Amino acid sequence: MKIERNVLIAVLMLAALLGAVLRDQYMLHLAIMVMFYAVLATSLNLVVGYVGEFSLGHTAFLGMGAYTAALCSTHLGWPMWLTLPAGGIVAGITGLLVGAITLRLQGPFFVIVTLAFAEVLRITAANWIALTNGPMGLTGIAQPGWLAGSGTTDAKVFYYYVALLLLGVAVYLSYRFVYSNAGRAAVAVRENRYVAQSVGIRPLTYALVALGLGAFLTGMAGGFYAHYISFVGPEVFGFPFMLSMIIMVLVGGKGTLLGPLLGALLVTFLEEYLREAKELRLSIFGLAVMAVVLFMPRGLMGFLLRRREQRAAAVVATVARPEGVA
Amino acid sequence: MNAAFLQVSGLSKSFGGNQAVRDISFEVGDGEIVGLIGPNGAGKTTCFNLITGFYTPDAGRVRFRDEDVTALKPYQMARRGIVRSFQKTNILKSLTVFENVLAGQYLVAKQPLWRTFFPGRVVRKAESEARERAAEIVRTMGLDARMNAPASLLACGELRLLEVALALAARPAILMLDEPAAGLNSHEAARFGEVLRTLPGRWVKSVLIVEHNMGLVMGVCDRVVVMNFGRKLADGRPAQVQADARVIEAYLGSAVAEGA
Numbered sequence: 001m002k003i004e005r006n007v008l009i010a011v012l013m014l015a016a017l018l019g020a021v022l023r024d025q026y027m028l029h030l031a032i033m034v035m036f037y038a039v040l041a042t043s044l045n046l047v048v049g050y051v052g053e054f055s056l057g058h059t060a061f062l063g064m065g066a067y068t069a070a071l072c073s074t075h076l077g078w079p080m081w082l083t084l085p086a087g088g089i090v091a092g093i094t095g096l097l098v099g100a101i102t103l104r105l106q107g108p109f110f111v112i113v114t115l116a117f118a119e120v121l122r123i124t125a126a127n128w129i130a131l132t133n134g135p136m137g138l139t140g141i142a143q144p145g146w147l148a149g150s151g152t153t154d155a156k157v158f159y160y161y162v163a164l165l166l167l168g169v170a171v172y173l174s175y176r177f178v179y180s181n182a183g184r185a186a187v188a189v190r191e192n193r194y195v196a197q198s199v200g201i202r203p204l205t206y207a208l209v210a211l212g213l214g215a216f217l218t219g220m221a222g223g224f225y226a227h228y229i230s231f232v233g234p235e236v237f238g239f240p241f242m243l244s245m246i247i248m249v250l251v252g253g254k255g256t257l258l259g260p261l262l263g264a265l266l267v268t269f270l271e272e273y274l275r276e277a278k279e280l281r282l283s284i285f286g287l288a289v290m291a292v293v294l295f296m297p298r299g300l301m302g303f304l305l306r307r308r309e310q311r312a313a314a315v316v317a318t319v320a321r322p323e324g325v326a
Numbered sequence: 327m328n329a330a331f332l333q334v335s336g337l338s339k340s341f342g343g344n345q346a347v348r349d350i351s352f353e354v355g356d357g358e359i360v361g362l363i364g365p366n367g368a369g370k371t372t373c374f375n376l377i378t379g380f381y382t383p384d385a386g387r388v389r390f391r392d393e394d395v396t397a398l399k400p401y402q403m404a405r406r407g408i409v410r411s412f413q414k415t416n417i418l419k420s421l422t423v424f425e426n427v428l429a430g431q432y433l434v435a436k437q438p439l440w441r442t443f444f445p446g447r448v449v450r451k452a453e454s455e456a457r458e459r460a461a462e463i464v465r466t467m468g469l470d471a472r473m474n475a476p477a478s479l480l481a482c483g484e485l486r487l488l489e490v491a492l493a494l495a496a497r498p499a500i501l502m503l504d505e506p507a508a509g510l511n512s513h514e515a516a517r518f519g520e521v522l523r524t525l526p527g528r529w530v531k532s533v534l535i536v537e538h539n540m541g542l543v544m545g546v547c548d549r550v551v552v553m554n555f556g557r558k559l560a561d562g563r564p565a566q567v568q569a570d571a572r573v574i575e576a577y578l579g580s581a582v583a584e585g586a
Contacts, residue, residue, distance in 0.1 A: 176445065180445070
């Protein structure tokens with residue numbers, strides 16, 4: 001707990017320092033995408049890693065956040081510091097509504113219903129032309145006014161720090177949730193529903209809190225994406241985003257706070273450098289995910305943690321042995 | 327006997343054509359340890375599931391502290407102070423012993439939701455109290471040496487103790503244990519009996535226990551309820567029940583019928 005907190009703080013501070021020295025536009029863009037994906041992976045991990053239900057519909061919240069921010073910006077002229085929270089809140093409410101229905105299901109049923117939900121939203125976004133401009137998407141999402149006068153590098157640095165702030169919020173809220181009574185309740189439900197109920201935990205409550213929080217964070221990230229790319233189309237609801245999030249959470253290690261950050265860093269850079277491989281890229285990812293699931297079921301962080309546990313087990317074994325001899 | 331604390335009357339449940347529990351009535355008084363015994367398949371665990379809300383009874387009522395709690399959900403039962411353990415060991419496997427007991431204190435450490443994200447002194451105090459109490463419960467159950475060991479590494483006997491610790495953590499008024507001594511050797515069972523006897527008055531008010539280890543049941547319980555084929559056969563002090571001809575027949579078979 002203490003170690004994880006200190007490492008998280010160190011990572012965020014390092015990122016803050018990096019923003020002050022990094023001036024290469026391409027690297028800045030990559031760093032922004034890493035942080036954007038880190039927020040997504042962190043929020044998905046709340047559901048997959050701590051509640052233990054596999055949501056394939058997390059892009060629904062990403063899209064809700066992106067479209068809300070884009071619409072508030074283009075139609076109402078809201079500034080960015082209002083559109084991001086608005087995107088988060090709309091996505092959060094969507095999350096609570098979807099969760100109230102779907103979290104009563106478990107296992108494959110939950111997976112299928114969430115997937116279907118995201119797909120329905122994607123089709124709606126592609127066809128409700130009056131509101132969303134259909135497949136053409138919403139363009140011309142306003143940038144903060146003062147950015148117009150400054151150079152593109154300055155704009156990138158600005159977005160870098162917005163992304164970092166967002167990541168900070170995501171990590172802080174997740175940390176608070178995970179190491180609270182509520183987080184312990186969620187983990188208890190994940191580990192054993194019957195035990196959880198017999199000590200007074202209502203399973204739906206904490207699954208809903210985790211999903212609502214995850215949706216809120218994803219929605220803010222969606223809003224950020226809308227402003228940063230300055231375009232939102234129906235593909236924000238699409239499966240490729242979902243795929244990236246899943247790979248990041250699984251590779252990094254579900255059920256840990258550092259795992260998704262590590263996963264986001266690795267996968268974003270891999271995606272970038274595997275561009276050369278074109279279609280082969282997805283196949284390589286597929287193989288990587290299969291290898292992780294088979295050989296490191298708890299991801300990279302789980303792998304590191306297990307080595308610590310094994311040392312603890314060795315200690316327990318040596319404590320137990322003298323009794324056996326005597 | 328003290329005033330009725332937990333009162334079960336006319337409880338029945340059938341699964342398809344199989345009437346697992348028929349018209350069971352008994353009481354558990356304040357401060358009592360009551361044993362629920364009977365041959366395999368007598369309906370003891372079904373009875374437990376009916377009382378704790380894991381099954382809904384077909385008929386009958388469960389009253390607890392002058393409140394009708396029939397067919398409430400398990401988590402609602404727990405909030406009223408009825409907490410159970412399971413026959414098939416149920417713990418939070420990937421957590422340590424300490425974390426298990428900490429998670430069990432959910433109701434005690436519960437806070438308003440906003441406090442989860444903006445904890446202040448109140449939450450820190452509640453958390454440190456929960457940690458102290460978790461450590462105390464682990465010590466009470468004699469698991470101190472395993473405090474930080476992952477539950478998945480525990481031996482069978484230790485797991486049973488952890489299960490009781492987890493149930494105790496929820497601060498029950500009545501603790502319901504389903505075969506807690508299964509898998510314990512006779513030495514461990516005797517020690518477990520000693521721990522059990524210290525619970526009423528200190529950690530819980532009453533205990534209802536399903537158990538096959540007769541030495542443990544007769545040594546620890548104030549009163550014993552015997553079930554057979556879903557019905558209540560006898561109800562009384564351990565010595566009374568042990569002398570009851572119908573109970574002996576249920577366990578050992580009828581001398582006349584079998585001996586001929």
